[in-house]
Amino acid sequence: MVANTPEQEFETRELLINMGPQHPSTHGVFRMVLGVDGEVVTDVVPYIGYMHRGAEKLCETMDFRQGVGYMDRTEYLANFNAELSYVLAVERLAGIEVPERAQWIRMILCELNRLSSHFMFTGAFGTDVGVFGTAFVYSFREREVILDLFEEITGDRLMYAYFRPGGLAWEVPENFETRVHEVLLSARHGIREMDSLLTENEIFLARTKGVGAISAADAVDWGMSGPSLRASGVPLDLRRDDPYLYYPQVDFDVITGEAGDVFDRYHVRLREMRESVRIIEQCMEHLSDGPILPERLPRMLRTPPGEIYERTEAPRGEYGIYLVSRGGNRPYRLKVRSACFSNLQALRDMTIGHYVADAVVILGSIDIVLCEVDR
Amino acid sequence: MGESLHSLFGDYLAVLLGTVIGFFLVFTALVATRVLAPFSPEREKGTTYECGMLPLRRASTNIGVRFYLYAILFVLFDVEAVFLFPWMLSFVELGAAAYYQMLLFILVLGAGLAYAWKKGALQWR
C-alpha cells in the first residue's frame, strides 16, 4: 500500500495490470504484467514456468517406449504430433524402417490432431474476442467427434501413447476408414460453421484486423513458426520444406497470410484445416493392408551413439526433438523445442501500443499451450 | 395547497416511497446475509484479487485524461438534451421560427462535435 505524496497527487501514473496466473483469459497458468496508460498497453512482461515439470530431465531416465507417454504430456492438444517427433527421432537414430501402413495411419492421425487442435484454437480465440462461449461450444462439438475417434483407436481421449518407435502400438479398429470419413464430414461442417460465425462478422473483423501485426522479418528473427509465422507471409511449412512421413506424396497448399495480424493468424489456421481435410482424404486412398510394426524389432530398443534434431510441423509450429544418445536404451539428453515457446517471445513486440483488450486477443491468436511452453 | 401541486406531489410520492422500499430491500438482504452466512475473517480473504499475486500497488491512482474528456463532452451534450425536452413539447405550436432556432443550436453543437472530432478528442490516442 503506497500513499500518494502531494507531488504525485496530480501526475497520472502507469497502471500495472497483472494478468494471470489465475485469470480467465490466459489459456492456462501464464502471467503477464501489463503496464497500462489509460487503456493503451505501454509494456508487457510475460512470466512463464508455472507448468514446468522437467519433462526433458524425466525423459533422460526413461527408455524410448516409456518416453512416448511423456511426449503426450508436453503438448496436450496435439499429442500425436508430439509423439511423432519423438518416435521419428528415435527411428532415424536407430535406423528403423517403419512399415508403410503405419506411416499412413500416423499421417492421418496427425492431421486429424491438427484439426482438433485448430478447432480448439478457434473456440478459445472466439472466447478471447468476446463471443460468450458459442464459438467455444461449437468447436468443442467438432473436436469431440475427433476425440471419439481417437478414443476408439487408442483407448484414450487425450493421452494417446499410441505411436511406438517402429510403428504403432496396435492395429486400428476395423471400421477405421468409415469412421474417418464420418469425422471428416462433420469437420467440414464445423469449419463452415466457424467460418460463418466469425470470419465475416464485422465486429470480429474490427477486433482482429490490424491488431498485433508482426512483419515477416521480425517473425523470423523471433524464431516464430507454424501458422503464426505463415500469417506474416513466410511460407515455411516443414511438411513441405523438410519432409517427413509421406508428405511429399500428397498434394496440399501452404497457406500464408499477408498482414501478419491477429486476423491472419486466425484465418491461416482456418484455411489450414481445409488443407488437412484434403491431406487426410488423400491418405485414405493410399492406405493399404500390411503390418504396423517392423518384423524384427528388439524387445528393448537401443540406439547407436549420435544425435538428431528431428522437427515436425505440429499445429502450433515446429515441434523439435533434439535427442543426444551415447548408446543405450534411453536418451542422454532430450531437448524439446516447443513452438509456443518461441512464438510467445514475440508477444511483447506484438502487444505494445495496443489496447488492453487487444492484449488478450493477441495472446489468444498465438494459440499457446502452456504445457508445451514450460515443458 | 393548490390542486395541481397536490396531484404532482401525489404522483411523485411513489418515487419517495420507492426509494425507501428500495433501500430496505438492499438493507434487509445485507442484514439477512449477516445472520445466515458464516463469518470467519482471515487475513488472506481480505487481500485484493490480483490473479493470485499480491497487489503491486494501490489501484486508485490517477487515471489517464482520456476518460475525463468524454465526461466533459457528455456534460455539454446532455445540457443540450435537457434543452431539447421543453422545446420538443412546444415547437409545433411555436412555429417554424422556434424550429430553426433549435436547429441552429443543434448545428452549433454539431460544429462543436466536429471540432472535437477533428482535434482528435474522439480518437482514443
Place this chain on the structure above:
Amino acid sequence: MSPEEGAPDAAADDAARDYLETTIWAEVDRALSGITARPVTDEEERSVIDLVVRVPPREVVTALRALRDAQGMNFDYLRSLTAVDYEEEGVDVVYHLYSVETRHNVTVKCRLAADRLVVESATSVWRAANWYEREAQEMFGVRFEGHPDPRNLLLPEEMTDVFPLRKSHPLAEIEVLQGEGIAYEEGEL
C-alpha cells in the same frame, strides 16, 4: 538394430551424408572464413540428418552472425538453442539454424570447459535467442555474457544455485522436496 546392418537404403543414407559433409560444409566453410570451425565427422557424435559444425566458444557469436548474413545460404532462422551436459568434459551449447530460403539446416556447437561456463550471448544476432539462453542459463549454469535480461525464466527467480538439467543433479530428490511420497505413508497431505 544398428544402421550399418539393418537399413536397406544404407547407400542412400551415405549419399545424403556425403552431401551434408561436402556440399553444405563447403558453403558453411565459405561463410565461416576466418573462424576456426570444423565439421563433426566422428561416427559417435555426428547428427543423423544435419551437418554439425564445431566452433570454439570465443568465436561462436561471430560465426553465428557470419552464418546469418552469408550470401546464398543464409541461416537466418534460429530454431533452437540448448545445452548438453557432458559432466567433467564440459557443456556443449548447441545452436540449430535453418535457412528459410534455401531450406538447409546446420547445427553449430561449442564446447565450454566445465570450470568456465561462459559464452557470449547470441541475442544480438537473433532476438529469438533471448528465452532460449535464459533457459539454458538456469538449467545448466551457462552464463551468456551480454544478455539483456538474465533472470530465471522457468525456475523461481531466486533459484540461481541449482541447475536441474545437469547430470549431477539428482532426479529423485526433487520429488522428496515436492512432498511426493509422503502422502502415501502418512495417509494425508
Place this chain on the structure above:
Amino acid sequence: MNGDIFGLEINIWLDALVRLGLAVALMTVVVMALIYLERKVIARFQQRLGPTRTGPAGILQSPADALKLLGKEDLRPKNADPWVFELAPYFVFIPIFLVFVAIPFAFDWQIRVLELGLLYVLAVSSINIVGWVMAGWGSDNRYAMLGALRAAAQGISYELPLVLALVAVAMVVSLPGDVRGSLNLVEIVAEQGHIPYIVWQPLAFAIFYIAMLAELNRTPFDIPVGESEVVGGPFVEYSGIRWSMFFLGEYTALLLLSLRGAAVFLGGWAWPLGEEVADQNAALGLLYQFTLTAAKAGVLIFTIFWVRATMPRLRVDQLMAFSWKVLLPLTFAQIAANGLVLVYGWPDVVLLAASGGGLVLLAVIIDRAVRRPTPRPGLPSGGLEGEAVR
C-alpha cells in the same frame, strides 16, 4: 384510516405502497425467471442443455442460487474504502428500481402516471452509473477500477443516443387536438393503437436498441464486465448477497429497458387491438394487454440473448467512436428531420422515408467503416525487456 401525512391522504400512500409492493414481487419473480431463461436460451444457442439439476429442467436454479448467495460469506477487501464499497449496491439497485414507477403494463396499470414520465425514467435510470463507479473505485482493485471507468465512459456515451432517440419518438406523438409531442408514457402507448412508432421511426429504434445493449453492458458492448479482460469489472471484489444486488440490478434494468422499448416503439399494450379487446370484455382485455406488453418485452429480451450468444466484444475505442461519430450525429439528424416534417405539417410518410434512409445509412456505415484495420494507437518505447515494469 383518515388522516394525512405531509398534507396528503393516507389512501394515496397506501395505494402507492401496494402498487410498489406488487412491483417488488413482480421484479423478484421476473428477474429470477429471466436469469433462468437466459441460461437456458443461451445454452440452447450453444447446443448445450443449460441448468438441469435443480427441479424439473432446472427451473429452481435461480431460487437455489439466491439461497446460496444469501448463505455465502460477505467479504470486503482490506484495502477497500468501506463507505464507498458498502454503499455502491444501494446506488446501483435503487435507481433501477425507481424506474418501475412510470412504466405502463396495461391500460391504467402502472404505479403512477407521470406527466414527464419519459424524462423521469431517463433521469433516474442513469444514476446507477454512479453506483458502478463507486463499486470500482471503492474496491481498490485494478480490474474493478478499469471496469468502472469503462462503465462510466460507456454509460455516458450511450446515454445521449438513447435519450435523443426517445426524444425523436416523443416529438412525433400526436395527441388529440393536433398537439404533437408528449413525455407521458401512458399517452405515448395509447397513441400507438393503430401503428407502433417503430414503423415511423425505424432509425430511432435501431439506435435505441444499440444504446440499450450498451446501457445494459450486454454483448457486444460488455467491455466494463468483459470476462477475459477485466474479470467481471467493477464487481470483482463483491461476493455473496452484495454481488447479487448488482446482478439483480442488471436484470431488472434489462427488464425495464425492454419494457420501455416495448412501450415507446412497439406499442406496449395498445397495439394491436389493445383497447378494442378491452372494450369488449374488461377482464379479458386486461389479460390481453398484459400479454401484449410481456410478449413485446420478451421478444426484445430474446434478441438481446441471441445477440449475446453470437457477437464478439467491441473494444473501448471502437465503442466510443461508434457512439460519438455515428450514433450521435444520426440522432441529431433524425431530430432535425422530424422537426422539419412536423413544423410544416408534412404527411407522416415523410418521417418514415427520412428515418428509413437513416437506417440504411447506419447499416452501410457498419458494413464499411468497421472493416478497416485499426492502426496501432501507441508506438512501442523502451528497451528489449521491460525494466520499468519489474
Place this chain on the structure above:
Amino acid sequence: MRGIVRSMATTLGAFVRGPVTREYPEGHRPIPERDRAFPLLLWDFEIDEPYCTGCHACERACPVECMTVLMKDNPAHTSLGGNSSRRKIIDKFWIDYARCMRCNICVEVCNFDAIAMNNTWSGHETSVYDRADLVMDLPQLLAQHKAGAIDEWVAP
C-alpha cells in the same frame, strides 16, 4: 452488416437444431471397447486364482513407478497338492492410481495377460476425498474382473 446477419443466422440454426450435450451422471455415453481407464488384474476362473505371478515385468516397465509387486510361492501349485501350474503367485500388489498415467505399457509387457486396462465407466469415476485411497491393493484390483463386471480388451 452482412457478416453480422450471417453470424446471427448461424446461431439461430444451432438454436433450432437443439442440444448436442447430454446430462452426464444420468446418461453415460457408450464407451469404446479399447477405452483405457486404470489398470486392473484379471482372475483365472479355471483355477480360481489370479493370472498374475508377480514377475515384476510391469513394475519395471512402468514409467511412473506407480506399481509395487510382491510375489510368493503358490500354495495351490500341483507340487503342493493344488491344481495350479503357477509355481509363484502374486502376494501383494499395489497400484497408485494417482500416479498412473495410463500408458498401457504394463499390459503390453505382461507375459501372462494378467493385467488389463479397465474399460468401464466405473474405471473412470474414481473420485475420492483422500489421495491415499487411490492406492489400490490386490483385492481391489481383482474385484471387478472376479465379479465378471468387465469385458476386458488386451491389445493383440
